[in-house]
Amino acid sequence: MAVVELFRALGDPSRLEMMQRLSSGEVHTINSVSKGLDITRQGARKHLQILADAHLVVLESKGRDTSVRLERETLEEGRAFIAELERRWDKRLEALRRFVDGE
Amino acid sequence: MAVVELFRALGDPSRLEMMQRLSSGEVHTINSVSKGLDITRQGARKHLQILADAHLVVLESKGRDTSVRLERETLEEGRAFIAELERRWDKRLEALRRFVDGE
DNA sequence: TTGATAGGCAACTAAAAGGTTGCATATTGT
DNA sequence: ACAATATGCAACCTTTTAGTTGCCTATCAA
DSSP states (O other), rough: HHHHHHHHHHHHHHHHHHHHHHHHOOEEHHHHHHHTTTSSSHHHHHHHHHHHTTEEEEEEEEEEEEEEOOOOHHHHHHHHHHHHHHHHHHHHHHHHHHHHHTT | HHHHHHHHHHSHHHHHHHHHHHHHHSOEEHHHHHTSSSHHHHHHHHHHHHHHHTSSSEEEETTEEEEHHHHHHHHHHHHHOOOOOOOOHHHHHHHHHHHHTOO
């Protein structure tokens, strides 16, 4: 299930911070998205690869540097998955309520 | 940031399966939510603890067995976090579009 | 009361994750 | 041309995670 990888990718402070940076602010490169994260450039690069493997970001090489772009559709998938869990839960509670209230 | 733990907890196939089971179907116990997961009971129990630590489920001891209940509010937090990322991204794109179109 | 059921706790192992260092390469600005 | 910048790749280390086995306790039902 691809959504597992998506959630796993989001489940790390450095990567979540990167996602927040990417969502707003300027156009980002590997460098700009990695600065000040309290880990080395190579460490940050690994995190970016994990985000890319989960299709949460897209890396695009442009001359000397590589741009990093957030992939909105994948976020959407994650959000939809959670929404579906909530929807089913609500339905389940509703059914229970009807049962308790007497058919 | 608590949302990191939440995503991390969701980022595992066994745990995600458990969440799906919990969202629908009957009332669940540790046993019922753990059966047929291709791991031992103790393995499943560890996963449940991780979900509980992330406040995604609540464990409640009742006599011989322990009920497992999904915690909707935490799901909501995760969904809201993703929604906020998307919102910021959309705003960013909109600003870029206005700039390209000439102020 | 006794067997089956539901569960807890701890020690252990294998694999994955997070992070580092070292070194090499391409591109850009001066 | 040269230094600085932006990046890549690989080896390595340490900690965490996922999962196991073994054993013990409490509760329920016959």
